[in-house]
Amino acid sequence: MQSTSSFSQQELENNFGSKMVAEARGRQWTVKPLEQDEQKMVAEVTRAHGAKASFRVEIHINRDRGGARHIGSICSCKAVWKCEHAVAVLLSQMEAGSHERQQTGPSEEVAFW
Numbered sequence: 001m002q003s004t005s006s007f008s009q010q011e012l013e014n015n016f017g018s019k020m021v022a023e024a025r026g027r028q029w030t031v032k033p034l035e036q037d038e039q040k041m042v043a044e045v046t047r048a049h050g051a052k053a054s055f056r057v058e059i060h061i062n063r064d065r066g067g068a069r070h071i072g073s074i075c076s077c078k079a080v081w082k083c084e085h086a087v088a089v090l091l092s093q094m095e096a097g098s099h100e101r102q103q104t105g106p107s108e109e110v111a112f113w
Contacts, residue, residue, distance in 0.1 A: 007069075007094055015071040016087050024087035031092040041093070045085040055085045
């Protein structure tokens with residue numbers, strides 16, 4: 001699977017719509033990764049406050065012949081596909097990737113100077 005931390009806001013909006021991305025971003029989620037390989041990512045998503053129902057989300061990332069990435073998702077919620085729970089998983093991965101890049105600091109070469 002392509003690194004989800006490298007997704008842009010625009011790619012999420014292209015795949016899920018700007019309204020869905022904004023709604024997911026406006027809520028607090030608990031995302032528990034369950035499985036990840038080159039073909040898919042599976043996670044359990046629960047809202048951090050309020051309703052305590054959790055949903056199982058499976059995300060597939062593919063490229064078309066032109067190289068554009070497309071995100072497919074299946075969720076156990078009533079929306080079933082392309083829902084805010086899938087966006088929450090991707091946002092969580094993006095934020096984790098951003099945090100890891102910040103934590104690693106400069107390379108050894110830069111630190112040496």
